[in-house]
Amino acid sequence: MTEKRQFRAIKGTRDILPPDSALWNWFEQTAREVFESYGFRDIRLPIFEETSLFARSIGADTDVVAKEMYTFEDREQFRVAHPLTMVDVIRIDEAVAEAWQHGRIPRTLANETEVLRLHEASQNIDREGTPALLCFLDSVRNLALGDSLTLRPEATASVARAYIEHGMHTQPGNVKLYYSGPMFRRERPQKGRYRQFYQVGAEALGQSDAPGIDAEVLEMLLVFFKRVGLTQTTLYVNSIGCKECRPKYVELLREELRKVKDRLGPDSQRRIDTNPLRVLDSKLPDEQPIIEKLPRISNHLCADCGEHFAKLKDELHLRGIVYEENWRLVRGLDYYTRTTFEVTAAGLGSQNAVCGGGRYDGLVELLGGPPTKGIGFAIGTDRAILSIQEGGKLPQLPGLAVFVAWMGAKSYPAAVAIARKLRECGLAVELPPEEMKFKKSLGLADKLGARYALIIGEDEVASGTFTLKRLADAEQKKLSENDLLEYLESERRGSGA
Ligand code: HAM
Numbered sequence: 315m316t317e318k319r320q321f322r323a324i325k326g327t328r329d330i331l332p333p334d335s336a337l338w339n340w341f342e343q344t345a346r347e348v349f350e351s352y353g354f355r356d357i358r359l360p361i362f363e364e365t366s367l368f369a370r371s372i373g374a375d376t377d378v379v380a381k382e383m384y385t386f387e388d389r390e391q392f393r394v395a396h397p398l399t400m401v402d403v404i405r406i407d408e409a410v411a412e413a414w415q416h417g418r419i420p421r422t423l424a425n426e427t428e429v430l431r432l433h434e435a436s437q438n439i440d441r442e443g444t445p446a447l448l449c450f451l452d453s454v455r456n457l458a459l460g461d462s463l464t465l466r467p468e469a470t471a472s473v474a475r476a477y478i479e480h481g482m483h484t485q486p487g488n489v490k491l492y493y494s495g496p497m498f499r500r501e502r503p504q505k506g507r508y509r510q511f512y513q514v515g516a517e518a519l520g521q522s523d524a525p526g527i528d529a530e531v532l533e534m535l536l537v538f539f540k541r542v543g544l545t546q547t548t549l550y551v552n553s554i555g556c557k558e559c560r561p562k563y564v565e566l567l568r569e570e571l572r573k574v575k576d577r578l579g580p581d582s583q584r585r586i587d588t589n590p591l592r593v594l595d596s597k598l599p600d601e602q603p604i605i606e607k608l609p610r611i612s613n614h615l616c617a618d619c620g621e622h623f624a625k626l627k628d629e630l631h632l633r634g635i636v637y638e639e640n641w642r643l644v645r646g647l648d649y650y651t652r653t654t655f656e657v658t659a660a661g662l663g664s665q666n667a668v669c670g671g672g673r674y675d676g677l678v679e680l681l682g683g684p685p686t687k688g689i690g691f692a693i694g695t696d697r698a699i700l701s702i703q704e705g706g707k708l709p710q711l712p713g714l715a716v717f718v719a720w721m722g723a724k725s726y727p728a729a730v731a732i733a734r735k736l737r738e739c740g741l742a743v744e745l746p747p748e749e750m751k752f753k754k755s756l757g758l759a760d761k762l763g764a765r766y767a768l769i770i771g772e773d774e775v776a777s778g779t780f781t782l783k784r785l786a787d788a789e790q791k792k793l794s795e796n797d798l799l800e801y802l803e804s805e806r807r808g809s810g811a
Contacts, residue, residue, distance in 0.1 A: 341698065376648055378499060407432065467499045506697045578593070
């Protein structure tokens with residue numbers, strides 16, 4: 315007997331069910347409308363990419379790359395005959411040696427070890443028998459022949475990769491792109507933190523790094539948040555310098571951190587060597603007074619970065635954008651230069667960042683493309699929607715417009731025909747596939763949240779009319795087909811359905 319078992323969504327992933335899914339669609343659709351009004355266009359990106367794209371862009375020492383990526387081998391295996399003869403062993407040994415020589419086996423350290431072990435074992439089989447054969451088979455299985463791929467933990471790296479791959483630098487003006495979709499990070503799940511989460515993001519790439527671009531991107535973000543009713547937000551901005559001034563600041567920070575090493579926790583102690591900037595991100599209460607006394611990057615920016623940041627603040631002022639400067643906002647990904655920003659929202663507890671972003675002027679070049687400036691952000695859709703829901707100001711979304719309550723076999727053809735016509739007008743219509751008692755039919759219409767019940771009985775069929783009942787107040791009208799279509803059409807336009 316087959317085992318009866320219930321499957322459940324994997325930890326850290328979840329289903330977005332109706333009616334929440336309508337809220338999600340509305341959120342993403344509003345983003346599209348706002349972003350397109352600023353000249354951004356949709357880009358659809360793959361969900362997985364080469365692992366090294368993320369490692370190189372985001373940085374090997376970041377939490378995202380070091381701990382959180384879903385990485386897998388795009389497996390191709392050597393086929394091993396069963397039972398294995400000595401001729402097969404020799405054939406496999408030769409094929410592996412040849413593939414290794416010609417670079418068809420990815421040249422990783424692990425593969426190099428297995429290639430050597432496999433060859434050695436094949437030479438020993440005659441002498442040692444089964445142990446050598448098992449060792450041989452083990453190595454064959456361990457060879458990682460396929461590419462290492464990773465489910466995207468974010469999309470900026472993919473945008474930069476696509477920008478280079480499609481020669482987008484030749485396009486006129488700035489290349490302004492937006493995207494929306496799932497991202498994957500193996501973090502500890504909690505409220506507002508998932509392993510499959512969603513982002514809506516925007517990126518502007520091109521030759522100019524004018525602070526006006528940064529300010530416009532931030533304006534667009536805040537216009538969007540206002541449109542979706544996400545108003546209890548705080549925008550934090552910072553500049554983390556460029557490749558000229560930041561390394562000097564990082565060295566200074568490292569020196570200062572070494573002096574207080576003993577008073578820091580193990581994570582921060584480790585980061586003194588790997589990534590001292592990340593110490594500024596620490597939330598540990600004991601570390602706060604120490605961090606407050608550390609040198610601040612704003613006092614160590616080079617003249618160009620200082621000017622860029624000052625102009626950005628002027629631009630934000632010009633646009634009436636309220637922000638707080640936060641010298642500790644260094645962000646967790648390595649590609650940032652100069653402007654960094656984050657938006658927090660109410661009602662989210664500890665995971666309250668609903669958006670993060672900044673400049674990444676060297677990223678395209680780092681990935682082998684032409685010198686290019688870039689800035690962008692990603693909004694955490696899960697968190698933004700959670701905050702909207704907690705705020706309680708939900709939009710009125712068009713639900714079911716009409717429930718066709720038909721009675722009697724003779725009225726069914728009229729019900730089918732009118733349902734189709736109403737749907738063609740863009741209305742959401744429910745047509746019961748089987749006859750229902752009148753009371754039950756209206757009860758279901760109510761439960762489904764329909765705005766109207768369209769009553770079609772034998773009387774209506776005989777007189778060529780329809781009875782339309784508004785369920786909110788039970789007001790009822792008798793209408794001809796034309797009048798009905800006209801009435802509901804104008805109602806649809808009025809309700810935005
Ligand atoms: P990020 O700060 O890593 O930046 O992520 C942006 C937003 O995604 C966060 O503020 C948060 O709202 C959401 N988020 C991140 N991880 C999770 C999670 N595990 N569960 C739920 N939501 C999450 C980036 O991803 C950059 N690519 C942003 C960017 C675009 N920078 C320049 N362009």
